[in-house]
Structures are given as structure tokens and as C-alpha cells.
Amino acid sequence: MKKSKKLVVAMLMVMAMIVTMLVPTMAATTYTxxxxxxxxxxxxxxxxxxxxxxxxxxxxxxxxxxxxxxxxxxxxxxxxxxxxxxxxxxxxxxxxxxxxxxxxxxxxxxxxxxxxxxxxxxxxxxxxxxxxxxxxxxxxxxxxxxxxxxxxxxxxxxxxxxxxxxxxxxxxxxxxxxxxxxxxxxxxxxxxxxxxxxxxxxxxxxxxxxxxxxxxxxxxGTHNLFVGKEVSGNQASRDKYFAVTVVISNLHDGDILNVSLANDQVAGTADGNADANSGTNAATTSANASKANVTTMTANASGTATATFYLQHGQYVAIQGLPTGAHYVVTEEAEDYKKTEGAPNVTATLVSGSGTHALDDPTSGDIADADVYTGYTNTRNGIIPTGIITKVGPVVGGAAILVVAIIILSAKSNKDEDEEEEA
Known part of the structure; x- marks a missing residue:
């Protein structure tokens, strides 16, 4: 009996030792x-x-x-x-x-x-x-x-x-x-x-x-810049192409601005109506003849994009996607014409496709919260003298009538004198 008890105690002690050995091992398990x-x-x-x-x-x-x-x-x-x-x-x-x-x-x-x-x-x-x-x-x-x-x-x-x-x-x-x-x-x-x-x-x-x-x-956020041309005056040629230069600053190096020269038939886009190339005619100088109008403007390292467009009366280009805060300046070579800011009698179609807007905004400024419509009017008038026949004719005619009248009266007077002598 005593031996059995000793055996049980020994077994319990062994089990306790095993458990004691296992517990630290389990507790030591941690995440990597x-x-x-x-x-x-x-x-x-x-x-x-x-x-x-x-x-x-x-x-x-x-x-x-x-x-x-x-x-x-x-x-x-x-x-x-x-x-x-x-x-x-x-x-x-x-x-x-x-x-x-x-x-x-x-x-x-x-x-x-x-x-x-x-x-x-x-x-x-x-x-x-x-x-x-x-x-x-x-x-x-x-x-x-x-x-x-x-x-x-x-x-x-x-x-x-x-x-x-x-x-x-x-x-x-x-x-x-x-x-x-x-x-x-x-x-x-x-x-x-x-x-x-x-x-x-x-x-x-x-x-x-x-x-x-x-x-x-x-x-x-961007807006569009419309730039156009109006020509007026009795000595002005509406066939003549004028050079109009646009400078846009406050861009970033490599920025690209698209330029519309004609209606692309896409709703919501800004469209121009200019020729792809300027023509050759008697009124246009050789410097402005046969010149291509660009369809993109690219900013240089200083963030400035420049382009020259060649426009006749009633034509305009639409420069698309100018960022808010960009600065624009439009200049032109008026030659022997008188130029004034704005082209109020030329209208561009609104981007919405409904209605028009006159090109009467300033030719320089900052892009804010709306599209800009601008341009120049070039005027050339002359004083046209009337023809010498038209102006002097009545005097000459009157003198001729007077001479004829004198001759007739003189002839009549001579006839009367002859009749008196015969009598």
C-alpha cells in the first residue's frame, strides 16, 4: 500500500515537472x-x-x-x-x-x-x-x-x-x-x-x-480667350490680313493651350472662325501672306506662350483652357490703319452654343471667372474729291448760255438797225 502511494506521488511529481516545463514554453510564444x-x-x-x-x-x-x-x-x-x-x-x-x-x-x-x-x-x-x-x-x-x-x-x-x-x-x-x-x-x-x-x-x-x-x-479651373478683327472705313480693305499677337503668361513650363480656328461641331467647346492660312491678295503685305495660323500654344520655361494670328475682317480665334490667374496681352500691327481696342461689331458664338458675345473686352488683363472676348478695330478713311466736271459744270454751262444770249441779242440788235436804215 505504501509502495502504491509512493508510486502515485512520484507520478504526480513527474507530471507537475512536465507541466512546469511546458508553461514557460507556451508563454514564450510571440508574434514575429x-x-x-x-x-x-x-x-x-x-x-x-x-x-x-x-x-x-x-x-x-x-x-x-x-x-x-x-x-x-x-x-x-x-x-x-x-x-x-x-x-x-x-x-x-x-x-x-x-x-x-x-x-x-x-x-x-x-x-x-x-x-x-x-x-x-x-x-x-x-x-x-x-x-x-x-x-x-x-x-x-x-x-x-x-x-x-x-x-x-x-x-x-x-x-x-x-x-x-x-x-x-x-x-x-x-x-x-x-x-x-x-x-x-x-x-x-x-x-x-x-x-x-x-x-x-x-x-x-x-x-x-x-x-x-x-x-x-x-x-x-480654366476659361477661353476669343481674339478677333474688325475693319471699317471707305479706304479699308476687308480682304486684308492683319497680324495679331497674343502673349499669355503665368503658365507652367510645357503647358499646352489648344486654339480653335473653326467650329468642331462638338457641344461645349469654344470655336473660332479663322482661316487655316492667310491668303495672298493686293491688300495684304508679303509679310502677312500665306501664313499658317497655329492650333496650339506651348508655354516656355518662364511660363509664357506666344503666338501670332493672321485675321481678316470678322474673323476670330478661340484660345482654349487658360487657367484662372493667367495674364493675357493682345497687340497687333495696324500698318497705316488707325486701331482702336475692341471689335464691337464682330460677335463670337458662346460656348454654350446659345447666343453670341461682342469682342469688346479689354485687350489685356487677367483670366478670372469668365471667358474673355477681345480684339481690335482697324479703320482707314479718305476724303474723296468730287470730279471737276461735276463741280465746274454748272458755271461753265451758265456762261455758255450767257454767251449764246448775248449773240442772239446782238444779232437781233443788228437786224433792227438794218431795218431802220432801209426805212
Whole structure:
């Protein structure tokens, strides 16, 4: 009996030792931190259908978000997940748009965060956020804040409101951590927990975050510049081509402005009515004859675009997509004509397609919140002398009549004298 008791005690001691050895081993199990990867979002730039994409660069910052404790569900009200403050400092590359890059007049498949109004189009690029070198030690939702830096490009309006980026780190069920998802959204609330306390947004089927976005949208505000010619006077030639020079500044290097010379039959576009090439005629100087009118203007390194157009009476060009804040100056070679600012009797068709506008705006100024219609009137008059026959004729005619009358009277007088002598 005593031997049996000793045997039982010995077995219990052995089991206790085994348990003692196992417990530290289990407690020592820890996660191996998982390194972040990278994620992307889209950068949309919306503009008028007449505009060209400007040369510009957008910058962003990424900072740590604020931690939010978990909230348990209460009745029919679901709980929310814990949000952890972000770790480390992610980097985000600049996003650059190039002049003349591809644009879209309708929302493309997958571009869920861009909105277009009538007569608008958009360009898009991709922003990349890198989490390289940042290690996440535990499962959880790590929060960061993405903010766009204000852009100084003329005409650009930025969305500088803070955007929330949540990084979901999960246990794959084997004790291994993985970065499961990056979610960009506009709100600051914690994710709603599902019935198993997991996020409805990532871990199970259910109502996703309603404020998720796939990108950030900016606007590029532009207007159009109409430049035309009016000719008047009794010695003025309406066939004559005049050289009109347009200088536009406060652009960016490489910016492209389209120029319309004729109606393209596309609704919502600014259209001109000028010739593609100036003609050759007796009134036009050789310097202005057979010259091509350009269809684009490109800004140089100092942000200035210059072009000379050759216009007859009643003609005008439409320079499209000038950004708000751009400065324009229109000059011309009037030759021996008198020039005055404005061409009030020449009208351009409004972009809306309904109505017209006289070319009576100033020939220099800044692009503000409306299209500009301007030009010059060239006048040449002469004092036309009347013909000498027309002017002197009545005097000569009167003198002739007087001479004839004198001759007749003289003849009659002589006849009377002869008759008296015979008597």
C-alpha cells in the first residue's frame, strides 16, 4: 500500500515537472512582426472639356492617426473595433501630371471616386504610399492620416481635407501576422465590428465602410480667350490680313493651350472662325501672306506662350483652357490703319452654343471667372474729291448760255438797225 502511494506521488511529481516545463514554453510564444508593403490610390484632375492637362506636381504627407478604444455592442447597436495609432513614418511619392497626357470625357470603369459635370473631362495618375521598413507587431487596425499639400499652379483647386488610411494586420490562424488590407476613407470613426467582433469591412461579408474612396479629386479651373478683327472705313480693305499677337503668361513650363480656328461641331467647346492660312491678295503685305495660323500654344520655361494670328475682317480665334490667374496681352500691327481696342461689331458664338458675345473686352488683363472676348478695330478713311466736271459744270454751262444770249441779242440788235436804215 505504501509502495502504491509512493508510486502515485512520484507520478504526480513527474507530471507537475512536465507541466512546469511546458508553461514557460507556451508563454514564450510571440508574434514575429510583419513588415508593411505598399498601397496606392488614384489622383484625379477634373477640368473643362476645352482645357489641356497642365504640367504640375501634387504632394502629400502621411502622419500617425489617433488611437480609439474598442466599444462593445449594445443591444442592436454594433460595437466598434479598436484603432491603434500608426507606427513609423510611411512615405508617399509626388504625383506629376504632364502637359497633354490622356484625358477621359466619361468616368472609366474602376474610377469610383471621380465626378464629372457637363462639358468636363479628367486625367488621372497613381500615388504610392510605402510602408517599407515599418513592422507591425500585433494584429489590429493601425491608423494614418493622408493630407494633400496645397498646389500653387494657376487654376488648381486642391482637396486638402484629411483622409484616413487604415492598415489591417491580421493573424492568419497559425500565429503568423499578415497585412491584409489598406483602406482609404474620408471619415474618422472606428470600423464597425461584425458579429464575431471582426471588421465588416475586411474580415467578413457585410456592410463595408460607406465612406471608402479610391482616390482624391482636384479641379483645374480654366476659361477661353476669343481674339478677333474688325475693319471699317471707305479706304479699308476687308480682304486684308492683319497680324495679331497674343502673349499669355503665368503658365507652367510645357503647358499646352489648344486654339480653335473653326467650329468642331462638338457641344461645349469654344470655336473660332479663322482661316487655316492667310491668303495672298493686293491688300495684304508679303509679310502677312500665306501664313499658317497655329492650333496650339506651348508655354516656355518662364511660363509664357506666344503666338501670332493672321485675321481678316470678322474673323476670330478661340484660345482654349487658360487657367484662372493667367495674364493675357493682345497687340497687333495696324500698318497705316488707325486701331482702336475692341471689335464691337464682330460677335463670337458662346460656348454654350446659345447666343453670341461682342469682342469688346479689354485687350489685356487677367483670366478670372469668365471667358474673355477681345480684339481690335482697324479703320482707314479718305476724303474723296468730287470730279471737276461735276463741280465746274454748272458755271461753265451758265456762261455758255450767257454767251449764246448775248449773240442772239446782238444779232437781233443788228437786224433792227438794218431795218431802220432801209426805212
Amino acid at each position: 512582426a510583419v513588415e508593411g508593403t505598399s498601397t496606392t490610390f488614384k489622383k484625379y484632375l477634373v477640368m473643362d472639356v476645352n482645357a489641356s492637362v497642365p504640367s504640375t506636381t501634387f504632394k502629400f504627407t502621411v502622419s500617425k492617426g489617433t488611437a480609439i478604444p474598442a466599444v462593445a455592442a449594445s443591444g442592436t447597436t454594433p460595437g466598434t473595433m479598436e484603432v491603434l495609432e500608426g507606427i513609423g513614418t510611411p512615405t508617399i511619392a509626388d504625383v506629376t501630371f504632364a502637359a497633354g497626357q490622356e484625358t477621359f470625357t466619361s468616368v472609366q470603369t474602376g474610377d469610383s471616386s471621380v465626378t464629372l459635370n457637363t462639358n468636363q473631362k479628367y486625367a488621372k495618375n497613381t500615388a504610392t504610399i510605402s510602408f517599407a521598413g515599418i513592422e507591425f507587431p500585433e494584429p489590429g487596425v493601425y491608423r494614418y492620416i493622408v493630407t494633400e499639400t496645397a498646389n500653387t499652379t494657376a487654376g488648381i483647386t486642391c482637396d486638402t481635407t484629411e483622409k484616413t488610411l487604415d492598415v489591417y494586420v491580421t493573424d492568419d490562424g497559425t500565429g503568423t501576422l499578415a497585412v491584409s488590407s489598406y483602406v482609404l476613407h474620408t471619415g474618422a470613426d472606428a470600423p464597425v465590428a461584425g458579429t464575431d467582433n471582426g471588421s465588416n469591412d475586411v474580415n467578413q461579408t457585410g456592410a463595408a465602410l460607406t465612406d471608402k474612396i479610391d482616390g482624391i479629386q482636384n479641379a483645374y
